[in-house]
Amino acid sequence: MSAASDGLPPLREVIDRHGLAPKKSLGQNFLLDLNLTGRIARQALPLDACTVVEVGPGPGGLTRALLAEGARKVVAIEKDERCLAALEEIAAHYPGRLDIQKADALSVDLAALAEGKPIKIVANLPYNVGTQLLLNWLTSETWPPLWESLTLMFQKEVAQRIVAAPGSDHYGRLGVLAGWRARSQILFDVSPSAFTPPPKVTSSIVQLRPNPEPEPADLKALERVTAAAFGQRRKMLRQSLKSLGGEALLTKAGIEPTRRAETLSVGEFVRIANTL
Numbered sequence: 549m550s551a552a553s554d555g556l557p558p559l560r561e562v563i564d565r566h567g568l569a570p571k572k573s574l575g576q577n578f579l580l581d582l583n584l585t586g587r588i589a590r591q592a593l594p595l596d597a598c599t600v601v602e603v604g605p606g607p608g609g610l611t612r613a614l615l616a617e618g619a620r621k622v623v624a625i626e627k628d629e630r631c632l633a634a635l636e637e638i639a640a641h642y643p644g645r646l647d648i649q650k651a652d653a654l655s656v657d658l659a660a661l662a663e664g665k666p667i668k669i670v671a672n673l674p675y676n677v678g679t680q681l682l683l684n685w686l687t688s689e690t691w692p693p694l695w696e697s698l699t700l701m702f703q704k705e706v707a708q709r710i711v712a713a714p715g716s717d718h719y720g721r722l723g724v725l726a727g728w729r730a731r732s733q734i735l736f737d738v739s740p741s742a743f744t745p746p747p748k749v750t751s752s753i754v755q756l757r758p759n760p761e762p763e764p765a766d767l768k769a770l771e772r773v774t775a776a777a778f779g780q781r782r783k784m785l786r787q788s789l790k791s792l793g794g795e796a797l798l799t800k801a802g803i804e805p806t807r808r809a810e811t812l813s814v815g816e817f818v819r820i821a822n823t824l
């Protein structure tokens with residue numbers, strides 16, 4: 549069954565009936581095309597052996613798609629109280645399969661949601677907190693993490709930074725962190741016209757899966773190194789990493805001090821962090 553034929557009312561009607569005029573402050577750009585939300589949900593299949601966590605269900609377009617595509621259990625975390633009644637209608641249509649939590653996703657503990665099953669996170673993220681949420685999921689203290697995949701909507705420019713490889717203009721702190729701990733790819737772009745209201749920029753669906761055995765590194769050291777290196781990305785590393793040991797640190801790590809941040813592989817950043 550697809551969400552378009554799930555027997556629930558069209559999303560426009562839901563939005564009107566519950567007075568869900570989108571709020572910019574909550575990053576609300578809704579997807580009303582259930583064929584598109586179905587396409588997003590299918591990227592995370594299979595959904596029947598895990599707990600699906602959705603951040604920001606809003607009026608429930610993606611939520612409906614996840615359930616129609618066979619999700620055993622969806623935990624939907626929504627900050628906007630106005631959306632709860634609309635989401636309750638979906639929960640009633642799929643008894644026992646949708647758990648609605650009114651909360652700020654930034655302070656939700658994934659372990660409490662897992663029910664002993666692996667987690668898949670699928671979300672059309674609010675842009676104002678999307679990057680921070682991704683950083684939280686990538687910097688989990690336990691690794692491999694509780695999540696087995698992340699299927700997320702980002703602004704295209706952020707998506708490019710997540711999947712960026714060395715040498716690319718988009719390569720930076722986010723790319724190193726994501727490249728260290730995960731395998732990521734852009735699955736497809738979504739044009740502004742797919743959203744209500746349309747954002748200014750194109751969006752992309754990104755999927756990340758945990759790297760089961762990232763090279764051991766101290767996360768704080770890695771963050772210090774990448775922050776310094778990309779803080780002055782056009783400078784040679786002996787200059788940009790001066791406060792961390794500069795040339796001596798780089799030589800000890802076996803990295804040519806005249807190189808620039810964007811030429812270093814993730815493994816080389818890890819080596820500098822471990823030397824530090």
Ligand code: SAM
Binds near residue numbers: 606609627628651653
């Ligand atoms: N999933 C819906 C869709 O695709 O149409 C809505 C996506 S909209 C881009 C982002 C949603 O996240 C909104 O419903 C918003 O209220 C919610 N939201 C914003 N900040 C949040 C936070 N910190 N925690 C949980 N939900 C949040």
